[in-house]
Amino acid sequence: MIQQQHSLQGFGDSAFNVAVYIEKRPPMVPWHNIDHLHAMQIGQIDDINQACGNGWRKVFNVYAKVLFALPSEYFQFAKCSANWQTYRDTRLLQAHSHTALLFSPPVFDNTDKLHIIAGRTYAKSLVQSGLLSSQLTWLDEEFAFNKQDKVIVCPYFDYRQLSNIKIARLSQLVADIFA
Numbered sequence: 444m445i446q447q448q449h450s451l452q453g454f455g456d457s458a459f460n461v462a463v464y465i466e467k468r469p470p471m472v473p474w475h476n477i478d479h480l481h482a483m484q485i486g487q488i489d490d491i492n493q494a495c496g497n498g499w500r501k502v503f504n505v506y507a508k509v510l511f512a513l514p515s516e517y518f519q520f521a522k523c524s525a526n527w528q529t530y531r532d533t534r535l536l537q538a539h540s541h542t543a544l545l546f547s548p549p550v551f552d553n554t555d556k557l558h559i560i561a562g563r564t565y566a567k568s569l570v571q572s573g574l575l576s577s578q579l580t581w582l583d584e585e586f587a588f589n590k591q592d593k594v595i596v597c598p599y600f601d602y603r604q605l606s607n608i609k610i611a612r613l614s615q616l617v618a619d620i621f622a
Contacts (some may be wrong), residue, residue, distance in 0.1 A: 451480040451550070454536040455543030460518065461557045462543040463506055463600065466565040469495045477546070482538040488531065498601070503562075505600035505610075506544065507531035509559070512614040517621045518557075548574035551592040557617060558594040559603075563587075566596040586612065590620050 451457070453468075457480055468474055471494045492500040501553075507527040520542075524530035524572035534540045548569055549558050560566045563585060567576035577594050579587040587596040597613050598604035605613070 446546055450478065450547060451543070451545060452477055453543060453545035453548040454481055454483050455545070456482060456536070456538055456540045457543075458539075458541060459539040459543035459556065461510065461520075461559070461561045462545050462549070462552075463561055464544075464545050464547075464549055464565070465502065465561045465600065466546070466568070468546045469499055471495055480543065480545075482540075482546075483536040485533060501602055502544075502600045503535065505507070505602065505605055506542075507535055508607075509605075509610055509613060510535075510542065512610050513557075514614060514618040514621070517555075517617065545569070546597065549577070549594060551577065551594070556593060556601070557620075558592065559613070560594065560596045562599040563596060566588075585609070586616065588616055588620060593620055595620065 468477065469491045471491065474491065488503050492503065507530050510530065511527040513520060518604060520530065523534060536542055536544055549560065551558065566575065566579070566587065577589040577592045579589055579596060581587040585598050588594065595613065595616050598609060
């Protein structure tokens with residue numbers, strides 16, 4: 444389903460294959476008011492971690508772990524680096540990484556891009572505000588999907604909310620959507 448076009452705001456590669464959508468931006472200049480898609484440079488993720496604390500460290504760590512867990516027949520992230528930590532530090536959200544972390548609403552273009560909305564509450568607020576028109580099928584209180592738009596709602600990117608077991612479930616949902 445094609446939606447009204449919104450400007451992409453966040454971090455990453457404009458040619459992304461995987462986009463993660465989160466509600467809050469890092470509370471630091473210049474990221475607090477970012478109004479475009481910024482390809483990260485080596486060291487910028489660590490700068491955010493240092494300035495904004497453990498919550499943002501978890502977001503970036505879980506993002507890299509999710510990429511490494513995605514089905515290799517559809518995504519090649521695990522083949523780009525020796526481990527998720529190296530990927531996070533040398534490729535995540537950079538130019539040519541095919542990844543994005545977006546603070547703007549999802550835009551679907553009927554391609555094979557994977558869209559992950561981090562957090563049920565955020566997904567429901569997008570629906571209520573009319574910024575997400577995709578018809579979601581809720582599997583339980585934490586996971587929802589729409590196969591046509593290739594969108595999945597999962598727990599927020601935090602170790603306690605999106606544990607390794609839930610990352611494995613997310614990966615299986617991705618395999619089901621792309622099959």
